[in-house]
Amino acid sequence: MPLLVCRDLVMSYAGKTALSGVSFEVAEGDYFCIVGENGSGKSTLLKGLLGLKRPDAGEISYAPGIRREGIGYLPQQTDVQKNFPASVMEVVLSGCLNNGGWRPFYTRRDKERAMENLRRLEIADLKNACYRELSGGQQQRVLLARALCAAGRLLLLDEPLVGLDPLVSAGLYRLLMKLNRENGLTIIMISHDVQSVVKQADKILHMHTKPLFYGTAEEYRQSELGRRFLGGAVDA
């Protein structure tokens, strides 16, 4: 039984059809990447998966046991956040609220969970640092730790590597790979960095309002579309 099934999805954004005819499945433990240019409907699809936007037609169904609140989400950074006075711990703990029901305060278990995720992302020493004083890559790790606090089995990432330098990106890719392979976390990632994504992901969905390609990363490399987007670098 797949973790997530999308069937004949149609969604619109600002009155226009943003995507149509999208069908795919994500199995437990998959590393699934959605690629495409700006305006190809990736972000709208993501909003649909998170339940922030309702599809016009088609269906999105999760396996029983996956609650919408149990999805770890890594959104794109906003301007508000870049100058936000908060400690790393405060930010990461806020990920625990999603599982907290109506309790007003954090429990000791929440705090342990936050610490554990900071360690997993190798930023435990930044616990008391000020979020706005961190580098872009460190901030992204903090937000990833927050997402992990919320995540049961599924992680949803929206362009996690935008604006990061190659070395920092490589570090984050390595971490994601580790979370996927060693911890068995299912990852769905949106990206326009096709080159790097193909090396990481198991499955690729290439969107341009309609799905242009859907299959394994290997098949994508062999396909006409994949070759066009990956350029000559495929055989190297």
Added chain:
Amino acid sequence: MLDFLVELFSYGFIVRALLVGTFVSLCSALLGVSLVLKRYSMIGDGLSHVGFGALAVAAVLGWAPLAVAIPVVMLAAFLLLRLSDASRIKGDAAIGLLSASALAAGVMLISVTKGMNTDLLNYMFGSILAMQSSDVWLSTLLSVAVLLLYVIFYNRLFAVTFDENFARAGGIDTGFYKALLAFLTALTVVLGMRMMGALLISSLIIFPALTAMRLCRTYRSVIICASVLAVLCFWSGLILSYLYETPTGATVVLINLLFFCLFSLLSLLRRRKRSHSLSE
């Protein structure tokens, strides 16, 4: 010094002003942190002008001022949120539109029926004599309610302020918390505006938060620092305004400005020092 304090507290109006003012400063400092960070700080300004209009109507009709102003301002808060969320008029413009209209309507109403008089001046710039004993109970009760709600929802308000999309994806009803913020702000503004003045009350919301953010590096320390600053500024403003017979609202605002400049300077010095130690 002791004699002076005994003299000060022998006046009923001073005690009332101190009590209500302390609560209002505390509430507005707490709410202000979220409002400033979410770029909603002008909501306080807009609401105070609407409150002025409502007070004018109440004065003309001879009704109890708070009973008219509280529901009207709450309605305005709800409207402002809706306007900035879902219309082609952007948030700041919508607030400007509403607040100028309400202020104009209030001034018009009072000057036509009563002529330009001290009432008008008092509403606009506040008066230390404005608090009656019936107001004190209501103000205290409502302020305590605001403080309690704030503490209970502290973590969730943080989450919604820091990252609305993440909070919403995690099943937190962000619309509810935004509405809560607006309603609590509306309450606080109405409670404080007769003492601070319709034109100056929004400074209680904006100043302590901004000042605290110059130096504090965690959310909790910003909250605590802003609260302490707000109360401190209010007390010293009240005492100075009593001593030198200056308008209370304006005195409090200027003391807030003083602290803001001081904290900005300190933050500048700290940054200098850090970049200096980095370059070595």
